[in-house]
Amino acid sequence: MTGNTHLLPAWRAFLLAALPALAFALFTQHAWEDWYITYRAGKNLANGYGLVFEHGQVLHTFTSPLNVLVPAFFSWLTGNDAMVLWLYRVLGAVLLGASAVCVLRIMRAQAYVRWVAVCTLLWLAVDGKIIDFTINGQEAGFMVFFLSLTLLALLEQRVALLGIAWAGLMWSRPDSVVYIAALGLAYGWMYLLQGRGSVRALLGYYWKAGMIAALLYAPWLLWTTWYYGTPVPHTIVAKGLGGHPSVLALLQAFVLFPWTSLVQVTALNYAFMPSYFVMGGWPEALSLLARGLAWLAAIAWLLPRVSPLVRMLSLTTLLMAFYLEHIAPFYPWYYPPLAWFSILTLSALLQQCWQAMPSWQRGMQWVSASVVGVWLLVTLAMAWQVRVQQTVIEEGLRKPLGLWLKAQAGDERQTVFVECLGYIGFYSGLKMYDYPGMSSPEMVAARKVVGEDWVQLIRYLQPDWLVFRLREAQLVYQVDPALLEQAYQEAAVFDRSRELQRHAFLPGRGYLEYDQAFVVFRKVVDTGTQAPLQESGNGVTEETPEVAGKPAS
Numbered sequence: 001m002t003g004n005t006h007l008l009p010a011w012r013a014f015l016l017a018a019l020p021a022l023a024f025a026l027f028t029q030h031a032w033e034d035w036y037i038t039y040r041a042g043k044n045l046a047n048g049y050g051l052v053f054e055h056g057q058v059l060h061t062f063t064s065p066l067n068v069l070v071p072a073f074f075s076w077l078t079g080n081d082a083m084v085l086w087l088y089r090v091l092g093a094v095l096l097g098a099s100a101v102c103v104l105r106i107m108r109a110q111a112y113v114r115w116v117a118v119c120t121l122l123w124l125a126v127d128g129k130i131i132d133f134t135i136n137g138q139e140a141g142f143m144v145f146f147l148s149l150t151l152l153a154l155l156e157q158r159v160a161l162l163g164i165a166w167a168g169l170m171w172s173r174p175d176s177v178v179y180i181a182a183l184g185l186a187y188g189w190m191y192l193l194q195g196r197g198s199v200r201a202l203l204g205y206y207w208k209a210g211m212i213a214a215l216l217y218a219p220w221l222l223w224t225t226w227y228y229g230t231p232v233p234h235t236i237v238a239k240g241l242g243g244h245p246s247v248l249a250l251l252q253a254f255v256l257f258p259w260t261s262l263v264q265v266t267a268l269n270y271a272f273m274p275s276y277f278v279m280g281g282w283p284e285a286l287s288l289l290a291r292g293l294a295w296l297a298a299i300a301w302l303l304p305r306v307s308p309l310v311r312m313l314s315l316t317t318l319l320m321a322f323y324l325e326h327i328a329p330f331y332p333w334y335y336p337p338l339a340w341f342s343i344l345t346l347s348a349l350l351q352q353c354w355q356a357m358p359s360w361q362r363g364m365q366w367v368s369a370s371v372v373g374v375w376l377l378v379t380l381a382m383a384w385q386v387r388v389q390q391t392v393i394e395e396g397l398r399k400p401l402g403l404w405l406k407a408q409a410g411d412e413r414q415t416v417f418v419e420c421l422g423y424i425g426f427y428s429g430l431k432m433y434d435y436p437g438m439s440s441p442e443m444v445a446a447r448k449v450v451g452e453d454w455v456q457l458i459r460y461l462q463p464d465w466l467v468f469r470l471r472e473a474q475l476v477y478q479v480d481p482a483l484l485e486q487a488y489q490e491a492a493v494f495d496r497s498r499e500l501q502r503h504a505f506l507p508g509r510g511y512l513e514y515d516q517a518f519v520v521f522r523k524v525v526d527t528g529t530q531a532p533l534q535e536s537g538n539g540v541t542e543e544t545p546e547v548a549g550k551p552a553s
Helices: 010-028 035-046 065-078 081-109 114-126 128-135 140-156 159-172 176-193 199-228 234-239 247-263 267-272 284-302 308-327 336-356 358-409 422-428 441-450 454-461 470-479 481-487 497-501 509-514
Strands: 415-418 431-434 465-469 488-495 517-523
Touching: 010 081, 010 114, 010 128, 010 358, 035 065, 035 081, 035 422, 065 081, 065 159, 081 114, 081 128, 081 140, 081 336, 114 128, 114 336, 114 358, 128 140, 128 336, 128 358, 140 159, 140 176, 140 336, 159 176, 159 199, 176 199, 176 308, 234 441, 247 284, 247 308, 267 284, 267 308, 267 336, 284 308, 284 336, 284 358, 308 336, 336 358, 358 422, 358 465, 358 488, 358 497, 358 509, 358 517, 415 422, 415 454, 422 431, 431 441, 441 454, 454 470, 454 481, 465 470, 470 481, 470 517, 481 488, 497 509
Parallel strands: 415 431, 415 465
Antiparallel strands: 465 517, 488 517
């Protein structure tokens, strides 16, 4: 079977990637927790309060410029929160379609056979995390598109396009400089292996593209420095207070990474597995298969006689995975680019095997079709999980909790200690002391003084309200019972455990159970004058002492 450079029309590749994302959005209605963190700032900008989370507090509380400015524009345009999210979803689906067209163009240039090309596009189109974090309000669509554009520009050696793609990545997420460096290093290796030019020519190529990218990204850096006093997002400041490994430790970990990834759960497992799969509810065999495929993609550059394209894609995959392992190991919205490049690497490896071993083509067809089929089933199961999450947890618990707090507080200056900032912060409209402090410089300052212990942080900050998951309340009570018995009183319980139990089929159940029950405490100021609690009609229970970790009577 000979190579087919025609493959399939670009419009089919576009629809193949865009339509599953829209179908997923229609079925699940998923809006990620962090969407409401970013959108609160964007909506404030649209309403004339500035690009801030809290009115009057100028703080850089988001990470992705595009992820806040695009919704802000949609909010200014429509004034409708639901419409804003749907416009963002449609844009994300368009970006996935455009990404697929970039990949198709690369496969045509590399003379991929039709079977390999179609399997590649299908797998890219049905990966659950790529889809979900494109339509649920995160920036995955932008990241995947500009990474695909970067890869295309590198392979075609188009300086202007590369500069635009690099700038797009920086506008998508500031840590994209790591992805730019990883892909640039891997391409430079392939460039020199193939004898395309000299090191000097390569550096000149990068320099020109870098100047274009810097020119396009500079306005954002200058504006944020003027407006916030620093171009560094406060989210990075809040998450970066912990210790960092030394350069020597990182080099040692990098050398060992292929081995550690083979024998234990690392970032490579997260490439293909559903979000927070380690919390249970997914087959162990699926995790092993996901690890094996991602591991092969990450170490393929070390195999003998693989093509320069395989080496470039594989090395990029390894560098991405290592970065995520040490910077963002538990943030699933960071993983769509890794999944995308893992699939591209395995696709390039399959293409080379297809051409080198004609007698094995039937077997390769069966294996590749089976892999795509497995991940289609995983995504369908994930869609059901996400649908239940949105209905039971987000719309049935966190949103009503936020609205209840707003009604109880009556004053937007009242403060709330909470970990999950999104829904509760957006719908309450209150001043949030979120942990680790993405919207709260007060929290970051407190952590510098008293450390990470929640009890000490609460006593230091003295918030008006405490919002805990059930496990969090129990842990705090075990450390300091007086805090929840004397300084605060239990105000309400939001519990959706019974609703979850009604779903006999629920993949990833452990993740949803983690958020199934919340307890709200109110600061005791003067019990004689304190306003009575309002009934919310949303499962609020005013006396459930065992919920706070107290001994059952």
